[in-house]
Amino acid sequence: MCRRWARPFEEVTPLCRRLARLVKETFRPRLEDAVDLFNYASDLKYGELHLKVDPQIELRAIVAIHNLKRGPAIGGCRFIEYGSTDDALQDAMRLARGMSYKAAISKLPHGGGKAVIVRPPNLSDEQRERIFSVYGEFVDSLGGKYITCEDSGTAVSDMDVVAEQTDHVLGTSTAEGGSGDPSPFTAFGVRRGIEAAVKHRYGRDDLDGLHVSVQGVGHVGYYLAKELHELGAKLTVTDVNEEAIERCQDEFGAERVAPESIYDVDADIFAPCALGAILNDETIPRLKCDIVAGASNNQLAEDRHGAMLLERGILYAPDYAINAGGLINVAEEYTGYDADAAREKTSAIFDTMLAIYERADKENLPTGVVADRIVEEELYGE
Numbered sequence: 001m002c003r004r005w006a007r008p009f010e011e012v013t014p015l016c017r018r019l020a021r022l023v024k025e026t027f028r029p030r031l032e033d034a035v036d037l038f039n040y041a042s043d044l045k046y047g048e049l050h051l052k053v054d055p056q057i058e059l060r061a062i063v064a065i066h067n068l069k070r071g072p073a074i075g076g077c078r079f080i081e082y083g084s085t086d087d088a089l090q091d092a093m094r095l096a097r098g099m100s101y102k103a104a105i106s107k108l109p110h111g112g113g114k115a116v117i118v119r120p121p122n123l124s125d126e127q128r129e130r131i132f133s134v135y136g137e138f139v140d141s142l143g144g145k146y147i148t149c150e151d152s153g154t155a156v157s158d159m160d161v162v163a164e165q166t167d168h169v170l171g172t173s174t175a176e177g178g179s180g181d182p183s184p185f186t187a188f189g190v191r192r193g194i195e196a197a198v199k200h201r202y203g204r205d206d207l208d209g210l211h212v213s214v215q216g217v218g219h220v221g222y223y224l225a226k227e228l229h230e231l232g233a234k235l236t237v238t239d240v241n242e243e244a245i246e247r248c249q250d251e252f253g254a255e256r257v258a259p260e261s262i263y264d265v266d267a268d269i270f271a272p273c274a275l276g277a278i279l280n281d282e283t284i285p286r287l288k289c290d291i292v293a294g295a296s297n298n299q300l301a302e303d304r305h306g307a308m309l310l311e312r313g314i315l316y317a318p319d320y321a322i323n324a325g326g327l328i329n330v331a332e333e334y335t336g337y338d339a340d341a342a343r344e345k346t347s348a349i350f351d352t353m354l355a356i357y358e359r360a361d362k363e364n365l366p367t368g369v370v371a372d373r374i375v376e377e378e379l380y381g382e
């Protein structure tokens with residue numbers, strides 16, 4: 001045998017050295033990641049993970065199915081750029097778990113799922129359509145265990161493409177039997193959660209004259225402001241979009257403050273409807289309200305901030321429970337859409353929230369901890 005090949009191949013030439021380094025860099029982390037992936041999945045009490053790749057159209061799709069105990073998993077399809085495969089997997093898995101919790105607290109006959117499609121750079125319209133068509137086949141191959149719908153980066157038109165390949169899709173255009181914009185339902189649900197908080201906190205059945213500060217008057221915040229105005233509440237709003245603020249001033253006589261001043265407003269209720277992680281070490285000590293109840297996802301920067309609000313006597317409406325109106329509405333499409341039925345089910349967010357507030361008082365626990373316990377008793381209890 002030639003001595004040259006008897007040595008490890010990275011010692012032979014610079015090219016082989018480079019190749020050896022590449023092999024190590026390419027394969028080792030992936031193996032290690034796979035081990036971590038199973039641990040991560042176990043920690044989150046998974047569930048199933050499905051992958052689909054199609055190199056020709058640069059499709060890289062993940063469907064995470066967290067829990068099927070209550071019924072087929074439901075959850076949106078996110079189509080954004082990711083820094084790494086780990087980020088995409090983590091996003092899908094974390095969000096699918098969140099959907100299980102949201103569906104369970106809302107007593108929907110569904111489990112939690114989520115899809116992530118890694119958005120390729122320089123995407124053409126034609127490529128986009130092919131991606132969603134193949135994604136539709138992928139969803140169909142799961143046989144109805146996962147029902148997809150819109151999320152960040154996807155549009156109703158994408159769901160229409162998916163609907164050509166599978167029945168397991170919601171959030172299509174109204175012409176295709178879809179339910180349209182979920183924001184008014186989300187806003188209505190938040191209003192019902194605020195009414196429950198007012199009942200619990202002040203023993204009142206109306207919002208007349210109560211002062212609500214709203215952070216973000218975009219899709220949900222605008223409809224929420226409209227509902228609250230019609231119920232006689234006084235409004236202070238903020239946004240980074242000038243037109244959105246002016247609309248609320250004109251239509252509802254709302255006061256305005258600068259975005260960074262919203263935490264200092266002396267209101268009865270603070271309704272975050274813009275960003276996540278806005279309840280944190282810096283903002284909580286500034287709050288002058290009795291109730292925090294709004295649509296934003298992931299409002300607590302960390303779980304411990306729920307305890308911080310409790311210590312200050314501020315009643316917090318757990319975000320995934322109060323903002324479930326959009327999900328309740330879109331889930332209604334599954335059995336044939338009926339807007340009245342969707343509104344009635346969304347209205348029941350009042351009872352869901354009241355039960356959380358009452359148990360939290362009884363057990364002297366943060367409301368977020370109680371919401372999680374209710375869900376976990378349902379999903380994992382004997």
Ligand SMILES: NC(=O)c1ccc[n+]([C@@H]2O[C@H](COP(=O)([O-])OP(=O)(O)OC[C@H]3O[C@@H](n4cnc5c(N)ncnc54)[C@H](O)[C@@H]3O)[C@@H](O)[C@H]2O)c1
Pocket residue numbers: 182183186215216217218219220221238239240241244259273274275276295296297323324326
């Ligand atoms: N749309 C739904 O049905 C729905 C359902 C559940 C949860 N949510 C959550 O509710 C929140 C709002 O959703 P949306 O659909 O209304 O989004 P949106 O983008 O339509 O509205 C957000 C608004 O917040 C404003 N904003 C951004 N940064 C701000 C800042 N620093 N200060 C003040 N305002 C700021 C934006 O200009 C925009 O008007 C998000 O967290 C979303 O995840 C929405």
